[in-house]
Amino acid sequence: MNNTAFKFWEKYPSLRSDLGEVHELMKDTIKVRDKDTEEILLDMIDSGGKLLRPAFLLLCGKFGKYSKKKLAPLAAVIELLHMSTLVHDDIIDDAPLRRGKQTVQASKGKTNAVLLGDFLFARCFMLLSEKTSMKFMRLVAKVISQICLGEMEQFSSKYQQNVSPRKYLKRISAKTAALFSLSCYIGAIESKCNPKLIANLSKVGFNTGMAFQIIDDILDYSGSVDLVGKAVGHDLEQGIFTIPLIYALKTDKNKELTHLLSKSSYSKEDVSAIIQLTREAGGIKRAQTLAEKYTKKAFHYIDMLPEKEEKNIMRELVEKLLIRKY
Amino acid sequence: MNNTAFKFWEKYPSLRSDLGEVHELMKDTIKVRDKDTEEILLDMIDSGGKLLRPAFLLLCGKFGKYSKKKLAPLAAVIELLHMSTLVHDDIIDDAPLRRGKQTVQASKGKTNAVLLGDFLFARCFMLLSEKTSMKFMRLVAKVISQICLGEMEQFSSKYQQNVSPRKYLKRISAKTAALFSLSCYIGAIESKCNPKLIANLSKVGFNTGMAFQIIDDILDYSGSVDLVGKAVGHDLEQGIFTIPLIYALKTDKNKELTHLLSKSSYSKEDVSAIIQLTREAGGIKRAQTLAEKYTKKAFHYIDMLPEKEEKNIMRELVEKLLIRKY
Numbered sequence: 001m002n003n004t005a006f007k008f009w010e011k012y013p014s015l016r017s018d019l020g021e022v023h024e025l026m027k028d029t030i031k032v033r034d035k036d037t038e039e040i041l042l043d044m045i046d047s048g049g050k051l052l053r054p055a056f057l058l059l060c061g062k063f064g065k066y067s068k069k070k071l072a073p074l075a076a077v078i079e080l081l082h083m084s085t086l087v088h089d090d091i092i093d094d095a096p097l098r099r100g101k102q103t104v105q106a107s108k109g110k111t112n113a114v115l116l117g118d119f120l121f122a123r124c125f126m127l128l129s130e131k132t133s134m135k136f137m138r139l140v141a142k143v144i145s146q147i148c149l150g151e152m153e154q155f156s157s158k159y160q161q162n163v164s165p166r167k168y169l170k171r172i173s174a175k176t177a178a179l180f181s182l183s184c185y186i187g188a189i190e191s192k193c194n195p196k197l198i199a200n201l202s203k204v205g206f207n208t209g210m211a212f213q214i215i216d217d218i219l220d221y222s223g224s225v226d227l228v229g230k231a232v233g234h235d236l237e238q239g240i241f242t243i244p245l246i247y248a249l250k251t252d253k254n255k256e257l258t259h260l261l262s263k264s265s266y267s268k269e270d271v272s273a274i275i276q277l278t279r280e281a282g283g284i285k286r287a288q289t290l291a292e293k294y295t296k297k298a299f300h301y302i303d304m305l306p307e308k309e310e311k312n313i314m315r316e317l318v319e320k321l322l323i324r325k326y
Numbered sequence: 327m328n329n330t331a332f333k334f335w336e337k338y339p340s341l342r343s344d345l346g347e348v349h350e351l352m353k354d355t356i357k358v359r360d361k362d363t364e365e366i367l368l369d370m371i372d373s374g375g376k377l378l379r380p381a382f383l384l385l386c387g388k389f390g391k392y393s394k395k396k397l398a399p400l401a402a403v404i405e406l407l408h409m410s411t412l413v414h415d416d417i418i419d420d421a422p423l424r425r426g427k428q429t430v431q432a433s434k435g436k437t438n439a440v441l442l443g444d445f446l447f448a449r450c451f452m453l454l455s456e457k458t459s460m461k462f463m464r465l466v467a468k469v470i471s472q473i474c475l476g477e478m479e480q481f482s483s484k485y486q487q488n489v490s491p492r493k494y495l496k497r498i499s500a501k502t503a504a505l506f507s508l509s510c511y512i513g514a515i516e517s518k519c520n521p522k523l524i525a526n527l528s529k530v531g532f533n534t535g536m537a538f539q540i541i542d543d544i545l546d547y548s549g550s551v552d553l554v555g556k557a558v559g560h561d562l563e564q565g566i567f568t569i570p571l572i573y574a575l576k577t578d579k580n581k582e583l584t585h586l587l588s589k590s591s592y593s594k595e596d597v598s599a600i601i602q603l604t605r606e607a608g609g610i611k612r613a614q615t616l617a618e619k620y621t622k623k624a625f626h627y628i629d630m631l632p633e634k635e636e637k638n639i640m641r642e643l644v645e646k647l648l649i650r651k652y
Contacts, residue, residue: 034479036482092436112478115414118443123467125463133460134459137463141451142448145452
């Protein structure tokens with residue numbers, strides 16, 4: 001496990017230990033004869049994130065008949081699938097940094113990024129075919145296709161000033177919340193929780209995912225490189241308009257924002273000005289209120305969970321993720 | 327079905343009719359709410375190839391208990407998977423043309439190409455999870471991961487003059503022949519052919535795929551845009567050294583080729599000179615002999631098939647594919 005993850009989970013030694021195994025399984029999954037390829041993939045896994053989705057999967061599993069042996073490989077697949085979508089996202093965004101480190105496309109070129117993403121994807125389905133049922137396989141494939149459609153919608157909406165909050169919410173539901181929700185669903189269903197509990201846990205995942213993405217988008221307006229691990233204003237520079245700006249555009253009475261955004265590309269000064277106008281128009285504030293709405297929903301569903309140690313862990317985790325500086 | 331395919335299969339009305347259904351199923355599979363996305367995908371399907379892999383799958387199915395209802399969706403998935411790998415290949419090669427038409431990446435940009443490829447891929451696995459068994463799913467995922475590894479090896483070997491014929495054969499086996507072989511295997515096994523027949527049919531597919539790729543590579547040296555549907559010398563320009571050149575380098579006594587190839591990029595004149603030197607060194611001739619070896623093997627395994635109308639169709643098909651001008 002990388003240092004970030006190790007530190008992030010230090011309060012929960014049992015969960016951390018299981019996540020450590022998930023991490024090892026991820027490494028096993030990508031073993032290939034070609035050592036250059038393997039090295040790139042291992043680097044990706046080691047510079048990876050906090051294993052949030054696996055953590056949600058395992059935590060949800062604890063509400064039923066928990067089997068680490070059964071859940072750990074599934075958690076590994078979910079994280080690898082997530083990784084493969086990130087690798088391709090970085091090509092799309094032409095992103096130089098991810099989690100404060102160079103992206104595969106920046107360090108190894110677009111070709112390697114395309115192929116490694118595909119390879120990871122295929123390997124995940126290989127692993128899934130050994131570890132789970134067809135029904136479940138279908139669900140995973142569906143979520144992946146949703147993620148792609150969400151990304152495509154985002155791409156085709158670039159530089160468009162008429163994206164509604166509703167459309168934005170649909171987008172982030174597909175590209176982010178669906179996988180959080182699925183992680184919880186898998187953990188719960190594979191541990192034979194009852195249908196009501198499964199639905200409840202999935203909603204914790206969904207609402208956490210929504211709030212998580214909204215906060216991520218807010219940070220593009222109010223964060224710093226140190227805090228976010230990627231350049232601020234990056235989405236904006238790429239013409240990706242997220243919720244703070246979408247809200248701000250609604251109250252853009254004297255068309256200052258509209259005017260600035262109509263340019264074919266944005267200079268550093270433009271980006272700063274847009275961020276400033278977005279803030280002044282109350283776009284960031286409103287986006288924060290929206291994030292809080294989903295955060296509250298997540299807590300609401302957590303409150304409804306049966307009393308267990310994991311209920312507290314989940315509450316603390318969601319607090320840590322969603323109640324942060326932005 | 328597009329005109330090329332319609333014309334290609336005109337001698338076999340029954341097969342053509344079934345392939346027509348495969349084509350319709352492909353279109354059904356990619357239906358999405360977003361009409362822009364759907365249009366791009368439909369365009370791809372309609373400007374698609376001859377449906378060779380589906381044809382092999384169906385033909386092999388005829389050697390057992392043929393069920394169109396069972397095989398057509400599988401054939402559709404195989405072709406869509408093939409399409410999704412092509413979409414990503416074109417990003418990698420930066421290819422402007424495929425089958426004589428603009429590629430997705432050239433017309434719609436790299437982002438759409440990445441995402442559409444991913445989306446197709448995910449949709450295929452969704453369809454597979456409804457139509458087949460886990461064992462089969464695993465096989466498909468494995469072949470896809472092989473294709474990626476083959477492409478990665480090709481990419482990492484760019485501009486390298488020490489690629490052995492053996493390494494080249496391994497590469498094309500992974501990136502091309504495996505999917506031909508799988509198509510035959512699926513058709514045979516899903517129609518409950520006996521194990522020996524399944525193995526025999528798979529070998530027809532494998533050897534056809536090998537010869538097919540070698541001929542494709544030869545055409546990069548000896549074809550014309552009209553004949554090949556893509557620019558001649560394209561692979562070479564990208565630093566991809568295929569078998570004619572690999573052979574020619576072995577007899578490059580006065581190091582003329584070695585010298586030319588050592589340049590960091592190749593002008594049109596360089597490409598012409600390299601092609602000329604490859605021809606003079608007998609590289610094209612030797613590659614043709616290699617293609618013939620695999621073609622003969624394919625015929626050998628066809629000869630061993632039980633006497634059926636489809637045996638003749640398969641022989642004619644392989645003749646049409648592999649005994650062509652180059």
